[in-house]
Amino acid sequence: MTDTLNLSDTRTWLPLDGLAPGFDAAKAELTDDLAGRTFTTVDERGAQTAYRFDADAVVWESGAESGRDDVEVIEVDEALYYAQYTPAAHPDTAVTLILDLRSGYALTVVSALGSAEPGRTAVQMSFTPARIAELEAHGEAPAPTDELIGRRVLWVYSTVHAYEHVYLSPHWYSWHCLAGPEQGLADTDENTVWRVRPGIYVFTWREKVIPCGSVTIADHRDQKALRAHGVLFGADESNSGATHFTFGAHGRLLSNTVHPLEYDPARPLER
Template structure:
């Protein structure tokens, strides 16, 4: 009889994923470049990308103010012309910033994540529901806009998508780590670890989907048991993913783990529900 599976800190998960992982090599496509990010509400920010660090600074007040900071970054490009830039802002404990920069279409999507405090994590699911809160205490903010030129009525921004809903996919992250996802509806997906350090674990968590290009999606999830934020791009043409997982290194919440992940994808099936009166 197998032992009870145990949820582990994100730092331990990083250790399990690291050997021979299928992450993409770092991209140098943004090095030495500067961009102006024009947000949909009319605010703007400047992005400067160096060899190791990048910096986001507000130029005008508005939603851009929620996406500022400086830090050492990782950049990857799952598809030509589209770069995922991710970093942990200096002196902003528990925060992360990710940008999907669509250089050919000159648009972007920004993702600001925030991990909960120990007190927030300690709240029971019942108390959170009673207070009208989400089950997960991990927070996430999204914004869309254009690069280097103000938005116009014809600007084709990245947008929310339901195209993943119903898919049952398998993701091989490394020779030792394999997971299954089922995208249930516009708010939730379910996952289980088929092989690896979380083998036998499964849950249903809050998620968000955005379409970036044909068969290319931004998928973000927020876990409720171990505070975790995942940000990945899913390419169903190449059957490949790349992104990051963000959380606490251990159970004392003093150190952060923010590590890259990438997987070889396999579509197992798609479920279409036929509902009748």
């Protein structure tokens, strides 16, 4: 990176495809633990989606729709699984399924690629907590949380790629590239955080400059040895379709800001 590079010129920022090479170096090994098993998620409205897993594919059925798609499954923690797939019938969407076989709860995040417009990022996400019909539900269901607010974390994705995250509020976080093809770039984007287990969070973001978003599941229990798994999903370089890739990261807590109660970013907004 040279001193003459204009970091503020967002026209020069890499498309999502340009970030991909080598970004998956820290990805965890896939597992076939779920092969041969079927799980049915039931949300608060009673809507059901059935998933039957093969070694490298998932057969799903939701209402009148069904499909069989390639899937990647990672064991995040004991009996806690992250599954990622893109429905062939809906190539502009990506589905993240979190299955907690210990608690009997699930969380589905659907990322959909559209067009950015004022007040709306190109990638939009929906979050659906559910119970797993085949299991007895106990403990806490996944829920939105503000527990990450104030933390500054270093995430290393490969020997080339490193970023820091600062979790600012229930709506915003800042990222800063410390190493890699985006070195020196930084921005503040939308985020949404859910807690799935104590110390384990589904952290998502949606960028406004590059039409993309990410869904990650991050284990923050050991502040010196954080671990994350996730997907980046968004428009390809030609802007004519969607692209995605999965990745992993190792991290550590750099610092933690504790705000006075009267300035707590998680307090209700005043109008």
